[in-house]
Amino acid sequence: MPTIFDPVKFGDIELKNRIVMAPLTRNRSPKAIPNDLNAAYYEQRATAGLLITEGTPISQQGQGYADVPGLYLPEAIAGWKKVTDAVHKKGGKIVTQIWHVGRVSHVSLQPNGGAPVAPSAISAGGKTYIINPDGTGAFAETSMPRALETSEIAAILEDYRKGARAAIDAGFDGVEIHAANGYLIEQFLKENANQRTDQYGGSIENRARFALEVVDTVVKEIGAGRTGIRLSPTTPANGISETKPQDVYNYLVEELGKRGGLSFVHVVEGATGGDRDFTQGDKPFDYHELKNIYRKAGGTGAWLANNGYTKDMAEAAVASGYADAVAFGKPFIANPDLVERFKKGSALNEPDKNTFYGGGAKGYTDYPLIEAVA
Ligand code: 8OZ
Numbered sequence: 001m002p003t004i005f006d007p008v009k010f011g012d013i014e015l016k017n018r019i020v021m022a023p024l025t026r027n028r029s030p031k032a033i034p035n036d037l038n039a040a041y042y043e044q045r046a047t048a049g050l051l052i053t054e055g056t057p058i059s060q061q062g063q064g065y066a067d068v069p070g071l072y073l074p075e076a077i078a079g080w081k082k083v084t085d086a087v088h089k090k091g092g093k094i095v096t097q098i099w100h101v102g103r104v105s106h107v108s109l110q111p112n113g114g115a116p117v118a119p120s121a122i123s124a125g126g127k128t129y130i131i132n133p134d135g136t137g138a139f140a141e142t143s144m145p146r147a148l149e150t151s152e153i154a155a156i157l158e159d160y161r162k163g164a165r166a167a168i169d170a171g172f173d174g175v176e177i178h179a180a181n182g183y184l185i186e187q188f189l190k191e192n193a194n195q196r197t198d199q200y201g202g203s204i205e206n207r208a209r210f211a212l213e214v215v216d217t218v219v220k221e222i223g224a225g226r227t228g229i230r231l232s233p234t235t236p237a238n239g240i241s242e243t244k245p246q247d248v249y250n251y252l253v254e255e256l257g258k259r260g261g262l263s264f265v266h267v268v269e270g271a272t273g274g275d276r277d278f279t280q281g282d283k284p285f286d287y288h289e290l291k292n293i294y295r296k297a298g299g300t301g302a303w304l305a306n307n308g309y310t311k312d313m314a315e316a317a318v319a320s321g322y323a324d325a326v327a328f329g330k331p332f333i334a335n336p337d338l339v340e341r342f343k344k345g346s347a348l349n350e351p352d353k354n355t356f357y358g359g360g361a362k363g364y365t366d367y368p369l370i371e372a373v374a
Contacts, residue, residue, distance in 0.1 A: 065101075
C-alpha cells in the first residue's frame with residue numbers, strides 16, 4: 001500500500017513523494033516578470049514532491065489580473081529560470097500552470113485596451129484586479145468579452161504551443177494546462193458560457209474540442225509525459241455553470257485517456273477552495289467514476305486529487321489506490337515545510353487570507369518552519 005511519502009512517477013517526471021503544491025495565485029510579480037522573491041518562495045517549498053506554479057498567462061490576451069507572472073516576455077522566461085534553478089538545486093520538481101483567462105479580464109489588461117475574448121459574448125459577471133494609471137491597485141468588474149471567430153482559435157493554440165515551449169526553455173519539468181475554475185478552456189466546456197454554433201459549441205463533443213486541441217498542441221510540442229491538466233468539474237468559479245457535469249467530464253477524460261501517457265490529471269473536487277460537496281446538475285458528482293473512465297480508456301497519467309484534503313484524507317486516498325498523489329493549496333501557503341510537518345505529525349501554521357494576493361514578503365516567504373516554532 002503506497003503512502004503519501006513514497007515516490008511516484010508523473011509521466012516523465014519523478015516525484016520524491018506524493019505531496020504536491022497546488023497552483024496558487026499570489027500577485028507578486030509586477031509587470032508579469034518573476035523575481036527573486038518569487039524564487040525564494042518556491043525554493044522554500046521544494047521538499048514537495050512537485051510544485052505547480054500559480055497560473056501563468058501564455059499571452060497578454062490570456063492575462064486577467066495585475067501582477068501575475070507570465071510566460072510571454074523574454075524577461076519573464078529569464079525570471080522563471082531563477083525560480084526553476086533554485087527549486088532544482090534543492091532537489092525539487094516544478095511545473096508551470098499555463099493559463100488563458102478568456103473572459104475573466106479587464107480591458108486595461110488587454111492588448112490595445114481591447115475586449116477580452118471568450119467563446120461567446122457573455123460576461124463572467126465577476127471581479128478582477130487591475131492597476132490604475134496612477135499605479136494604485138483596484139478591484140474592477142470583468143469587462144464584456146467579444147466572441148472569438150472560429151478562424152482566431154488557431155492563433156490561441158499557437159500561443160499555448162509557445163507557452164509550453166517557453167516553459168521548457170525556462171527550465172520547468174513540464175506544464176499543467178489550466179482547464180479549471182471558469183477560465184477560457186472551461187468557458188468552452190460549460191454550457192452557460194458557450195452559445196457557439198460552430199464546431200466548438202453545442203454538443204459535448206464540440207464543447208470539449210478546444211480543450212482537447214490545447215492538449216494535443218502542448219503534447220506535440222513538449223511530449224505527453226511532461227503535460228498535465230487541471231479540471232474542476234463542478235466549481236462555480238467565475239460565473240460558470242453546467243447542468244450535466246458528469247456527462248461533460250466523463251467524455252473529456254475518456255478522450256484524455258485515449259491519448260495514453262499524460263503526466264497527470266489534476267481534479268479539483270467540489271468548489272475550488274471551498275465546499276468539497278458542492279455540485280451542479282441533478283446528482284452528486286462521482287470522481288471515482290471519472291477516474292475509472294480515464295483508466296479504462298487507456299490513460300496512464302497520475303491521478304492527482306485536490307481540494308480541502310487533510311493529511312488523513314490524503315493518506316486514505318493514496319492508500320486506497322484512488323489518488324496517486326494529493327495537491328494541497330492553503331496548507332502550502334502557510335507551511336513551506338508541509339512535508340516534514342506531515343511526517344512528524346506537527347501542527348500546521350494557519351494561512352493569513354489578508355496576504356494571499358499582492359504585497360511582498362509578508363505572508364509569502366515569512367511563515368515559520370517547525371524548528372522556529374518549537
Ligand atoms: C485566485 C485569484 C485569482 C486567480 C484560479 C488562477 O482560480 C486562479 C485565481 C485564483 O484558478
